[in-house]
Amino acid sequence: MTTERTKACIIDRVGMERTLARLAAEIVERNRGAGNIALIGIRTRGAPLAHRLAKLISSLEGGKNIPVGILDITLYRDDYLISRKTPKVRATEIPFDIQDRAVVLVDDVLYTGRTVRAAIDAVLDYGRPDRIQLAVLVDRGGREMPVAGDFVGKKLVTSPGEEVRVHLEEVDGRDEVIIVELSSESA
Amino acid sequence: MSPHNKIDLEPPVLTHLLGLDGVPEPVITEILDTAENFLAVLERPIPKVPSLRGVTVANLFFENSTRTRISFELAEKRLSADTINFSTSGSSVAKGETLLDTVKNIEAMKVDVVVMRHWAAGSSKFLADRIDAKVVNAGDGTHEHPTQGLLDMLTIRRKLGALKGLKVLILGDIAHSRVARSNIFGLLNCGAEVKVCGPATLIPREAESLGVEVIPDLDEGLKWCNVVNVLRLQLERMSQGLIPSLRDYQRRYGLTRLRLEKAAKDIVVMHPGPMNRGVEIDSNVADGPWSVILSQVKHGVAVRMAALFLISGREKDEG
Amino acid sequence: MSNFRINLQQTGWHCLTDERIAFIGARLIDPQINLDAVQDIIIESGRIAHIGKFPANWQGERIKAAGNIICPGFFDMHTHLREPGFEHKESVLSGCLAAAAGGFTGVACMPNTDPAIDTPGIVQFIRQQAEGQPVEVHPVAAVTKGRKGEVLSEMVELAECGVTAFSDDGSPVASAGLMRRAMEYAKMLKAVIIEHCEEPTLTANGVMHEGAFSTRLGLPGWPSVGEELAVQRNISLAGYTGGRLHIAHISTRAGAELVRRAKQEGMNITAEVTPQHLTLTCEMLTGYDSDFKVNPPLRETEDCEILLQALADGVIDCIATDHAPHTDDEKAVEFIRAPFGMLGLETALGVIYTKLVLSGKLSLTRFIDAMSVKPRQILNLPAATIAVGAPANLTIFDPNLKWTVDRNKMNSKSHNTPFHSWELTGRAVGVVNRGIVWMIKQALLCYPEQSEVSRPLFQMSASLRSA
Ligand SMILES: [Zn+2]
Numbered sequence: 001m002t003t004e005r006t007k008a009c010i011i012d013r014v015g016m017e018r019t020l021a022r023l024a025a026e027i028v029e030r031n032r033g034a035g036n037i038a039l040i041g042i043r044t045r046g047a048p049l050a051h052r053l054a055k056l057i058s059s060l061e062g063g064k065n066i067p068v069g070i071l072d073i074t075l076y077r078d079d080y081l082i083s084r085k086t087p088k089v090r091a092t093e094i095p096f097d098i099q100d101r102a103v104v105l106v107d108d109v110l111y112t113g114r115t116v117r118a119a120i121d122a123v124l125d126y127g128r129p130d131r132i133q134l135a136v137l138v139d140r141g142g143r144e145m146p147v148a149g150d151f152v153g154k155k156l157v158t159s160p161g162e163e164v165r166v167h168l169e170e171v172d173g174r175d176e177v178i179i180v181e182l183s184s185e186s187a
Numbered sequence: 188m189s190p191h192n193k194i195d196l197e198p199p200v201l202t203h204l205l206g207l208d209g210v211p212e213p214v215i216t217e218i219l220d221t222a223e224n225f226l227a228v229l230e231r232p233i234p235k236v237p238s239l240r241g242v243t244v245a246n247l248f249f250e251n252s253t254r255t256r257i258s259f260e261l262a263e264k265r266l267s268a269d270t271i272n273f274s275t276s277g278s279s280v281a282k283g284e285t286l287l288d289t290v291k292n293i294e295a296m297k298v299d300v301v302v303m304r305h306w307a308a309g310s311s312k313f314l315a316d317r318i319d320a321k322v323v324n325a326g327d328g329t330h331e332h333p334t335q336g337l338l339d340m341l342t343i344r345r346k347l348g349a350l351k352g353l354k355v356l357i358l359g360d361i362a363h364s365r366v367a368r369s370n371i372f373g374l375l376n377c378g379a380e381v382k383v384c385g386p387a388t389l390i391p392r393e394a395e396s397l398g399v400e401v402i403p404d405l406d407e408g409l410k411w412c413n414v415v416n417v418l419r420l421q422l423e424r425m426s427q428g429l430i431p432s433l434r435d436y437q438r439r440y441g442l443t444r445l446r447l448e449k450a451a452k453d454i455v456v457m458h459p460g461p462m463n464r465g466v467e468i469d470s471n472v473a474d475g476p477w478s479v480i481l482s483q484v485k486h487g488v489a490v491r492m493a494a495l496f497l498i499s500g501r502e503k504d505e506g
Numbered sequence: 507m508s509n510f511r512i513n514l515q516q517t518g519w520h521c522l523t524d525e526r527i528a529f530i531g532a533r534l535i536d537p538q539i540n541l542d543a544v545q546d547i548i549i550e551s552g553r554i555a556h557i558g559k560f561p562a563n564w565q566g567e568r569i570k571a572a573g574n575i576i577c578p579g580f581f582d583m584h585t586h587l588r589e590p591g592f593e594h595k596e597s598v599l600s601g602c603l604a605a606a607a608g609g610f611t612g613v614a615c616m617p618n619t620d621p622a623i624d625t626p627g628i629v630q631f632i633r634q635q636a637e638g639q640p641v642e643v644h645p646v647a648a649v650t651k652g653r654k655g656e657v658l659s660e661m662v663e664l665a666e667c668g669v670t671a672f673s674d675d676g677s678p679v680a681s682a683g684l685m686r687r688a689m690e691y692a693k694m695l696k697a698v699i700i701e702h703c704e705e706p707t708l709t710a711n712g713v714m715h716e717g718a719f720s721t722r723l724g725l726p727g728w729p730s731v732g733e734e735l736a737v738q739r740n741i742s743l744a745g746y747t748g749g750r751l752h753i754a755h756i757s758t759r760a761g762a763e764l765v766r767r768a769k770q771e772g773m774n775i776t777a778e779v780t781p782q783h784l785t786l787t788c789e790m791l792t793g794y795d796s797d798f799k800v801n802p803p804l805r806e807t808e809d810c811e812i813l814l815q816a817l818a819d820g821v822i823d824c825i826a827t828d829h830a831p832h833t834d835d836e837k838a839v840e841f842i843r844a845p846f847g848m849l850g851l852e853t854a855l856g857v858i859y860t861k862l863v864l865s866g867k868l869s870l871t872r873f874i875d876a877m878s879v880k881p882r883q884i885l886n887l888p889a890a891t892i893a894v895g896a897p898a899n900l901t902i903f904d905p906n907l908k909w910t911v912d913r914n915k916m917n918s919k920s921h922n923t924p925f926h927s928w929e930l931t932g933r934a935v936g937v938v939n940r941g942i943v944w945m946i947k948q949a950l951l952c953y954p955e956q957s958e959v960s961r962p963l964f965q966m967s968a969s970l971r972s973a
Contacts (some may be wrong), residue, residue, distance in 0.1 A: 075237070081241065092227065
């Protein structure tokens with residue numbers, strides 16, 4: 001029996017707005033404008049984050065339309081054949097040509113780096129972008145691959161017994177990032 | 188429910204794909220949904236995913252079928268699996284080696300999945316009971332051809348929306364058709380209505396025990412259905428004395444433009460191929476506006492990718 | 507003989523060769539003389555020496571048998587012993603062992619051997635193989651030479667060497683004209699023709715009963731009408747020629763009805779049914795398990811019920827096993843390719859007793875009548891009776907013994923039983939015939955501490971070995 005307990009709230013609703021605004025500004029700044037940017041959100045919670053960032057970037061850049069795609073990485077996972085359960089394959093929607101674009105991958109939490117590795121492979125099967133960058137709301141450490149975020153909302157140090165939970169209005173009905181403590185004591 | 192497939196309902200799991208008999212709707216829907224995503228993969232500049240890297244698939248064809256074999260091979264390559272092919276039309280059998288020995292030999296080369304086409308009904312079940320690799324039935328005698336059934340269902344679903352409540356007419360040699368059986372089982376499990384039409388000598392006496400109605404008159408069947416799935420007529424049925432001649436068959440059961448126009452409604456026409464043009468189906472029907480025959484071929488690759496992908500991700504005998 | 511004894515001991519049997527044996531307190535049943543009583547029975551020099559209260563001063567081996575039933579020895583009139591030619595499946599000796607384990611003291615073996623049983627030499631050879639065993643083996647000779655369905659076998663010579671029945675079993679005599687002549691010729695010899703009733707043009711390629719399940723499984727069907735037509739043809743020919751017809755392993759309700767009607771009309775025909783056709787149905791083939799592949803095929807529940815009714819009321823005369831051994835290798839092929847046939851000798855008693863007698867569908871006396879009395883009558887063999895002075899030809903079975911069928915623990919050389927893992931009640935504990943008493947060690951160990959009347963059998967066997 002696994003029980004969990006909320007340990008701390010890292011980002012609240014207001015904090016989320018502020019963080020995303022900063023990330024949007026950093027993305028524009030690093031890419032010297034939004035001219036060539038496309039955002040690709042990694043399912044599940046990367047997708048709404050990508051849409052929010054696109055809206056923020058667009059307003060920074062005078063209403064310019066920023067292309068947004070959604071990426072499902074199930075087919076690129078490296079643990080597919082060894083995991084005990086099969087995740088559902090869902091649609092990938094990249095309705096634009098990524099050739100020579102600055103693709104910004106968007107995800108909620110950066111942890112082992114395996115998801116990002118899979119996402120890079122997936123993106124490359126759609127064409128050859130000019131560069132790929134990574135934007136994440138939370139970097140919780142614990143990397144198993146040489147991957148780093150280009151745009152990071154908040155850096156945390158967590159232990160393996162803890163989990164970072166991102167809740168988003170579009171998926172969960174509220175905006176917050178919390179740390180929960182997992183313990184496997186029997187009830 | 189038939190014991191052919193080991194199924195756990197929560198969540199639905201398919202460890203082998205031996206047939207659609209007894210496979211519940213959620214499992215079929217999962218395969219079809221997954222296939223839709225593979226259709227999208229097939230449209231990309233690089234139509235290939237690394238999902239089955241390191242997985243070895245053996246395609247064992249004990250009966251000729253270029254189309255099905257190519258479709259499976261392509262599906263395997265699109266998934267980055269390694270493939271080996273074994274085809275025979277009785278040669279190793281002539282040498283006295285049994286099916287079990289042949290397959291055990293191939294399995295010893297560390298094969299994870301066996302895709303098998305065989306002339307004997309029940310042979311894929313026979314294998315699944317005896318080897319460690321996962322088994323996908325690519326057609327076993329006159330029993331089932333589940334990936335064909337699934338690709339037909341995907342084609343219907345993409346063309347007409349949900350399967351539930353649709354009226355599907357299967358036309359031709361029902362008695363000897365694995366395609367008919369897989370379609371019947373799959374469609375009924377998904378809530379469609381199925382009727383079968385054909386000469387009495389090619390309709391099993393107990394066809395209705397499968398849950399379908401027999402409708403002897405083709406025009407009446409066309410008036411009833413949304414989809415007509417035309418089966419291939421094997422020419423050997425004549426030498427077996429089941430039909431007097433192709434001409435005689437064609438007069439009553441050949442699907443012609445005239446019949447479709449007389450029905451005066453939208454009907455989707457399918458055929459699993461290869462076609463005997465001018466016998467069970469006329470060219471102007473096969474190539475006409477009713478036909479979705481070429482989409483069936485495209486959907487075949489996606490459905491086979493989905494089936495291979497889904498069964499590869501599961502431990503055998505996982506509870 | 508010594509060979510056989512070693513076999514039996516290895517598989518848990520003990521041979522008692524004492525001249526004088528007494529069974530104390532068993533229930534003796536012999537439908538032929540309306541005997542059903544708990545009595546002691548004494549066997550001396552192979553004959554029944556005494557029935558009734560046990561004499562106080564009697565000297566000899568005593569076996570306490572309370573709770574057991576002793577009846578005239580079971581006889582299986584339809585067994586495939588596979589020798590000569592197919593000794594990898596079964597031999598006369600291994601078949602005798604299986605028969606004894608199943609409680610049979612006699613079998614009639616079918617001629618589909620290689621060469622077929624169609625000359626006196628082969629008949630003698632088979633009998634010799636069974637010499638000294640507690641199981642008599644009566645070869646059924648082929649109707650036609652080589653079972654080819656072309657010319658009659660030399661029936662006169664075969665009858666002179668003791669053959670009382672002819673059959674091409676394994677296949678039917680396809681030609682009606684030839685069957686007419688066979689019946690006429692056999693009639694002259696007072697022999698019976700045992701016919702496997704199958705109209706081959708209707709059953710070609712059929713591997714299972716034609717119906718809902720063959721449709722679902724995509725397997726070629728063997729329709730009931732294929733038996734019905736053949737039964738009708740043979741009844742008509744028997745009526746026309748006056749020959750003696752016995753219908754083998756009848757499997758369909760239509761077939762049973764034809765036999766009923768013919769008997770009502772006073773015709774002298776007989777029929778047998780197998781345990782599998784009484785208790786198994788085609789539904790059991792959904793796993794494509796070739797151990798369930800048999801000819802004629804397993805039918806539907808309704809067929810089982812009508813066959814049972816016909817057996818209970820005597821329309822079907824007897825139970826026969828159609829014991830048909832095949833090796834696992836032969837069976838482990840595509841279902842369509844697998845040979846027809848299933849084991850029967852070792853499970854017949856338990857299956858029929860559990861499923862039909864215990865459930866009240868078949869009376870105990872009719873069961874014994876169908877297992878031992880009727881088959882001997884049909885084959886014109888001397889009756890086995892429980893009477894003082896008669897040769898001791900007995901089956902001893904425990905109607906309460908519970909056991910589980912295990913395909914890997916068969917006395918037969920083969921394992922192809924469809925009853926694997928069935929939990930049965932009722933099992934043979936011994937047979938007596940030809941002056942030999944064979945007892946199952948395992949079964950008798952269920953009765954410990956009965957030293958007052960009899961010593962435990964394993965000790966007895968030790969003393970035999972040292973003697
Ligand atoms: Zn037979």
